[in-house]
Amino acid sequence: MTRNDSGDRAGTAWDAVADVIVVGMGAAGCAAAVAAHDAGAQVLILEKGDADTAGGNTRVSGGAWFGHDDPEGIATYLRALCGDRPVPEPIIRAWAHGTREITEWMSSLGVTALPLRHFPVEYPELPGSDAYDHLRCVDGAMGDGRLYRALETIVRERDIPVRYGSPATELVTDPADGRVTGVLTAAGERLAARRGVVLSTGGFEGDADLVREHLGLEDPPLWGSAAATGDGLRMAQDIGADLWHMDNMMAVNGIPRPDSRHGSFAMLIHRRGYLWVDDDGRRFVDECVPTGHGQALIDGEYRLHPERPMHVVFDERTRLAGPIGAVPEILPVGWSLLVDGYRWSPDNSVEIEAGWIHRADTLEELADATGVPAAALVESVARYNRACETGHDEHFGRAPETLVPVSEPPFYAYRSGPMLGWTSGGPRRDEHARVLRPSGEAIEGLYAAGSVSSTYSWAKDGGFHIADALVFGRIAGEHAAARG
Structure with missing residues (x-):
């Protein structure tokens, strides 16, 4: 990061500048930051929580992702899970191939990823379900914060700066063409992103008004982070993003x-x-x-x-x-x-x-x-x-x-x-994790990954959400880093 490195077209100076700014450091945010860094970009992570609560739902999740070696078969399974709420084919293909590569990628980052063999496929009656393989976890054990600690270590080893307790509140856009050029923080800082901003802020389960409006539940108890209050959804919507999957959720007794x-x-x-x-x-x-x-x-x-x-x-x-x-x-x-x-x-x-x-x-x-x-x-x-x-x-x-x-x-x-685990809806994105307008046009410089914009339009299996976060976080980071 550099201070006052450049200004916007109106001549207002930035407080700091990076190539890629990642908002939120759960599984999607960490994957985006690492992928962008390893592609040669200068990265900054903004995290809403402090060091003891950072990481959103990833911090308290089972931390498992599913494995497979059959992109065509697993794509068939995803289509069946979506039912009458189809997801665009380019996204399905990116998801199917990306999920096949997760374990190898995580291993390349130094993670010991081992299978859990006692969690079978959850919808065996659906076509393509036989492509689903066992869950994978850090050290072969579920939960206890293992995945978050592993990802946090990988970020730290790369000296990627993290600003804890720094929620983003607004996206900055170029008035000439609408591309995203940076973010504003709750502290009033203007932070420039030369190549892009990745929203990985989690869902909206922590916001009672959004939950009531889109899910019809009256302030249910939360399973995960109360910091998931729809920040990324609102910031994207404020600059014209389309939304998807807003009535989908994961709830439990x-x-x-x-x-x-x-x-x-x-x-x-x-x-x-x-x-x-x-x-x-x-x-x-x-x-x-x-x-x-x-x-x-x-x-x-x-x-x-x-x-x-x-x-x-x-x-x-x-x-x-x-x-x-x-x-x-x-x-x-x-x-x-x-x-x-x-x-x-x-x-x-x-x-x-x-x-x-x-x-x-x-x-x-x-x-x-x-x-x-x-x-x-x-x-x-x-x-x-x-x-x-x-x-x-x-x-x-x-x-x-x-x-x-x-x-x-x-x-x-x-x-x-019931108790609300997480939501699936948020800004619509494409296969490159670019946030889209209602017209289908990409908002240049803006990406979304993880529960802020889940792939899943309806049903989902075990390990799907972590897998989705890692896949599209990685895609977002690499795509943003490649922008000029």
């Missing part, structure tokens, strides 16, 4: 923490004795339907799952079977666990005493505590228990092996928002 915007992932793996009811006290779905990363096959179509708030009801036997919230020994992911350091109690008693989970001696009392109609809740539990007795769920088709009764008091319930 999660238990909100009243002391935090974050929640804990509800595993419920030790015993299946639970059911979901809506605010009317009615059961409304197969709670155990096989689910991918955000969608499930329900009534013949792939639908968001879970897609709306629900009360999760269970009994004493399920409570005693093991921790309901995520614990590091099983799945070391999520902001609550890895950043806030919250450790769920082995028998769920601490969370019950804290009021995160309601407890009652009868279902009628539980209904009163949760605010649902008592008669409806009692009938829903009775119908569910009858299905458990017969081994046949005539209403929603839940698999017999998952039908475990909810019958031993006391009874428990919590309301899941």
